[in-house]
């Protein structure tokens with residue numbers, strides 16, 4: 001019985017196997033679970049992806065958001081004579097700038113009209129027994145918040161060097177793709193025509209100045225020079241130089257003048273995102289002799305504008321720290 005049953009089972013099995021073979025030979029083998037149209041759809045998606053991919057790879061290489069441009073490390077290399085900020089310092093400074101209030105206070109093309117200079121002149125008149133009714137602008141008293149003494153930082157530089165942009169960049173949170181428009185900027189050189197003052201969180205003031213050189217006027221030069229020579233609140237000047245142009249004769253004579261006035265200054269290279277040949281840039285810095293200058297300014301490299309090529313703004317934390325240090329806030 002056992003044998004018969006076994007035979008019968010074996011013959012059934014063989015028959016079944018033969019049947020399966022016949023079926024399989026007639027049916028085209030397709031991947032399990034994928035019907036034809038889906039395969040086509042998937043193939044066309046893959047095709048689309050590869051076209052897209054090809055298109056990306058043929059564009060100029062972009063720097064990913066994580067990958068820093070090579071020049072960023074020069075901010076450390078060029079300034080290793082100075083005390084490097086600790087992580088806590090950097091965090092403290094960034095926290096302040098990212099959340100601070102920026103208040104536009106005044107603009108002037110005459111040094112004597114700066115509110116606190118007006119107040120000083122009035123005080124002087126009072127001391128000398130002359131009548132003063134403490135008027136400001138002919139009508140009101142000078143508001144205290146415009147004359148309280150706060151340290152001041154001045155941005156100097158050629159027209160179009162990026163002075164107004166760096167001020168905006170400073171008070172813009174890192175993550176933001178567009179900068180805060182505290183100071184107005186323009187592609188047109190000679191845009192800022194007066195000294196403009198911004199109160200930063202009631203800790204210090206940033207002063208934007210009209211550019212020297214192209215499209216500047218002698219009146220604009222006079223107000224800046226008067227400010228440099230007489231302003232007692234001025235703590236530090238930053239001379240902005242477009243990295244792609246390098247130092248001009250005017251930049252060099254401004255720095256000489258600052259040295260002769262005993263005004264401490266640092267140099268900011270702006271528009272680093274425009275540098276194609278970093279070795280050429282380094283050569284320009286070396287040949288300028290700035291690193292051998294007796295005043296030994298810091299060299300801060302920045303880009304205030306982000307682009308697909310340089311998707312982040314760099315160098316600004318170095319500038320923020322330097323400002324805090326010069327105002328005695330750290």
Ligand SMILES: Nc1nc2c(ncn2[C@@H]2O[C@H](COP(=O)(O)OP(=O)(O)OP(=O)(O)O)[C@@H](O)[C@H]2O)c(=O)[nH]1
Pocket residue numbers: 157158159160161162163164165166184185186187188189190191192193209210211212270271272273274302303304305
């Ligand atoms: N690519 C690039 N462009 C920048 C950078 N900084 C400023 N710019 C551009 O340069 C132009 C001039 O910038 P401003 O900040 O107005 O320059 P400024 O020194 O204040 O110029 P004036 O007020 O005319 O003296 C604007 O079009 C800015 O967008 C930068 O780091 N990279």
Ligand SMILES: [Mg+2]
Pocket residue numbers: 163164165184185191192208209
């Ligand atoms: Mg400007």
